[in-house]
Amino acid sequence: MAAIHTSAPGKLFLLGEYAVLEGAPALLTAVDRRVRVKISTTDADRWLLDAPGLGVDQLALERDGALPDSLDRPTREKLRLYDAVRLTVAEAVGDEGASVKPGHRRLHRALSISIDSSALSMKGHKLGLGGSAAVAVALTAGLAQVRGLRFDSATLFAAALTAHRRAQGVLGSGGDVAAAVTGGLISYLPGARSAQAVSLASLAWPSDLTMMVVVTGKGSSTPELVGRVADYARRDASGYRTDLARLAVLSEQARPALASANNFLTLASQYFDALVTLDTHAEAGIISDRHRQLHALAARHGGVFKSSGAGGGDVGLAFARSGAPARDLAAALTRANARIVPIGFCAAGVATANIDTDVDTGTDSVRMVEDSL
Known part of the structure; x- marks a missing residue:
């Protein structure tokens, strides 16, 4: 064979x-x-x-x-x-x-x-x-x-x-x-x-939008993080539904937002905020202090940082307008000891x-x- x-x-x-x-x-x-x-x-x-x-x-x-x-x-x-x-x-x-x-x-x-x-x-x-x-x-x-x-x-x-x-x-x-x-x-x-x-x-990725993959800490267990959110759903079904409905409304906007870098940056920032709210209520560990620091840093440079996937210590994503804004954000992340991983999409x-x-x-x-x- x-x-x-x-x-x-x-x-x-x-x-x-x-x-x-x-x-x-x-x-x-x-x-x-x-x-x-x-x-x-x-x-x-x-x-x-x-x-x-x-x-x-x-x-x-x-x-x-x-x-x-x-x-x-x-x-x-x-x-x-x-x-x-x-x-x-x-x-x-x-x-x-x-x-x-x-x-x-x-x-x-x-x-x-x-x-x-x-x-x-x-x-x-x-x-x-x-x-x-x-x-x-x-x-x-x-x-x-x-x-x-x-x-x-x-x-x-x-x-x-x-x-x-x-x-x-x-x-x-x-x-x-x-x-x-x-x-x-x-x-x-x-x-x-x-x-x-x-x-x-x-549907072409916006030519004026750059995405970077950033290491945010030690790797996390997806089943554990998702399990903690499931625990939240069991103890506070109403709060869970409200938090997930907020995320769902934003998720529905993802595909059309790809048509505009500005729209996508706004949506990505809103989604991070909604994840922070979910995590505050679920106490799951989705959003770390490092995530918050990098989100604030990216905002100061006109970009957006958000967690990716289950969150925790896995990689996060930094978005910026292509060209000088992306280079500026990349330099700022490097100065903050945030490692950018070369990954193709x-x-x-x-x-x-x-x-x-x-x-x-x-x-x-x-x-x-x-x-x-």
């Missing part, structure tokens, strides 16, 4: 955080930091898994790829997502309604799987770019191809989202999974099983390549390159 290489991008939430959990649209972009998965056959009698980012080095799995019973609990916890993807794809193969290429249902040789998510961290610092979602998408796409499953983008999204939620619970919106599948700039509306995701690639979605390895020469021959799903 040719080695199968898949990759999927990380993501950034621009607007719509938390409101998307209650059905409002969210604006996301795929970024040029990618998770990369390689799957090949091995002469070993068991599957092998290599995931350096998780401290896993050539772990021997069961004959069907399941986690061994003897595995210690910490490592088992780290590999919940891997196992959830494995199970989800295996179930899809067993579904008589699934579209499967002839002769691909049964695996006759063990697999060697490598998962590299290092691009979504910086010097060991988790950047909050949706790494788990990108892993879910890239690994689902790879294992599906191994098993001969014909997944279009909607089916891939549904399978990856199922695996992601199986591993981490049903707290997230699925927007990060959608961005990893489709790439680009998307407006995402959560659905029961499929994303009502509309590509905004045809509107990146391509999940992609696959089959590579035949020449055993005699060790060279690679690419048969199918970047076949986007």
Whole structure:
């Protein structure tokens, strides 16, 4: 079997955080930091898994790829997502309604799987770019191809989202999974099983608007932050509805606001203020003192800083008019010891390549390159 290489991008939430959990649209972009998965056959009698980012080095799995019973609990916890993807794809193969290429249902040789998510961290610092979602998408796409499953983008999204939620619970919106599948700039509306995701690639990002990614602290746990907001909803349903309704009204304006840098800057600032209100009531830790400092700094320089995604210690976003205003804000952020991370936006979605390895020469021959799903 040719080695199968898949990759999927990380993501950034621009607007719509938390409101998307209650059905409002969210604006996301795929970024040029990618998770990369390689799957090949091995002469070993068991599957092998290599995931350096998780401290896993050539772990021997069961004959069907399941986690061994003897595995210690910490490592088992780290590999919940891997196992959830494995199970989800295996179930899809067993579904008589699934579209499967002839002769691909049964695996006759063990697999060697490598998962590299290092691009979504910086010097060991988790950047909050949706790494788990990108892993879910890239690994689902790879294992599906191994098993001969014909997944279009909607089916891939549904399978990856199922695996992601199986591993981490049903707290997230699925927007990060959608961005990893489709790439680009998307407006995402959560659905029961499929994303009502509309590509905004045809709507140009305002040429007079610059976005910068800023490290704001140590990485945060999205499930923990979202869980605290859910706790707030249970103890004060009325207050929660009011706060989320405020966010939802602003979220609805995200797509049209892209037509104007001024409108987008105003909306981004209003959204940050609404998140501050939610966080004050929820006591979740979405907005940190560092966020407030950077928001005030950006305002003094005519720009806007806001948290991105779940918030906490992950990266934030700084927006400014392009040209001199953006350069001025970047310099001010640097003077404030805020590190700007070079990240590209509107990146391509999940992609696959089959590579035949020449055993005699060790060279690679690419048969199918970047076949986007």
